[in-house]
Amino acid sequence: MLRWMTLLKIAQIGHPILRQTARHLSAEELASPEVQTFIDDLVETMMDANGAGLAATQVYKPWAICALLVKDNPRYPYKPNIPLTVLVNPQIEVLSDETFENFEGCLSVPNLRGQVQRHARVRVTGWNRDGSDFVQECVGFTAGTMQHEIDHLFGRLFVDHVTDPSTFCTWAEFDRHHKAGFMQTVQAVVAKYHR
Numbered sequence: 001m002l003r004w005m006t007l008l009k010i011a012q013i014g015h016p017i018l019r020q021t022a023r024h025l026s027a028e029e030l031a032s033p034e035v036q037t038f039i040d041d042l043v044e045t046m047m048d049a050n051g052a053g054l055a056a057t058q059v060y061k062p063w064a065i066c067a068l069l070v071k072d073n074p075r076y077p078y079k080p081n082i083p084l085t086v087l088v089n090p091q092i093e094v095l096s097d098e099t100f101e102n103f104e105g106c107l108s109v110p111n112l113r114g115q116v117q118r119h120a121r122v123r124v125t126g127w128n129r130d131g132s133d134f135v136q137e138c139v140g141f142t143a144g145t146m147q148h149e150i151d152h153l154f155g156r157l158f159v160d161h162v163t164d165p166s167t168f169c170t171w172a173e174f175d176r177h178h179k180a181g182f183m184q185t186v187q188a189v190v191a192k193y194h195r
Contacts, residue, residue: 005044008059013109013157022057022064022153024089027131035063039086039129043067050075051107052082052145055152058108064089066149070142075105078186079141080194087134090126090150094119095137100189102144103167103174103182104158113174115167116158118144120193140193 011017029035038061046054046067052075055066070082098120105113122143126134138146148158162168169178 006041007048008041008045010045010049010054010107011058011060013106013159017057017060017062018108018152018157019155020057020062021155022055022062024064027127030088030127030129030131035065036129038063039065039067043069043084043086049107052076052079053149054107055149057152057155064153066090066153068145068149070145076141078183078190079145080190082142082145085134086129087124087150088127088129088131090124090134090153092147092150093123093125095121095123100140100144101185102141103178104144104148104161105171106148106158108152109157109159111170112159113169113171113178114159114162115164116161117163118147118161120189122146124150140189142194 025035042054042056042059042065045059046069050073052070052073053066053068056063066087068082068085070076070079073079099117100120102116102118103113104116120143121139123137124146128134
């Protein structure tokens with residue numbers, strides 16, 4: 001039976017839901033029609049907003065679920081593609097002390113970017129949407145994207161990781177004043193981790 005997807009409202013910075021730690025789901029809950037329908041709507045909302053990812057807490061559900069998809073994303077054209085990935089009850093393990101600088105934005109923090117340090121090598125574990133085990137080692141911008149989304153499930157936003165507030169900028173001012181310099185960082189990260 002066909003079902004129209006529902007676009008969900010995205011919570012904005014300041015709403016308490018974004019500071020909650022999401023609740024892990026049981027296998028039975030994950031298999032339920034309610035949760036599976038929600039996952040479809042989460043993915044549809046992420047794609048409609050051109051997000052690289054979206055967490056359940058960002059759409060007012062305190063469940064440990066997030067979705068990621070990077071396919072020639074217009075908001076982040078430098079990010080390597082990530083196939084559609086739904087993570088349930090995910091955890092991150094840092095695999096090295098290496099970090100890199102990333103200028104991040106967020107659908108819950110509209111029209112703002114800021115520079116953060118992200119771990120360059122991580123292992124992500126959890127479940128796929130069907131309850132099977134998910135294990136993936138990620139590097140570079142893919143590792144950064146995973147950290148950003150999973151952070152949401154622990155009540156953290158990218159703004160919490162910005163150590164120099166002077167790097168905050170709107171998207172337009174980023175393009176005007178910071179993009180050229182950041183693209184040098186992008187080239188170095190891509191050369192080191194994504195070739």
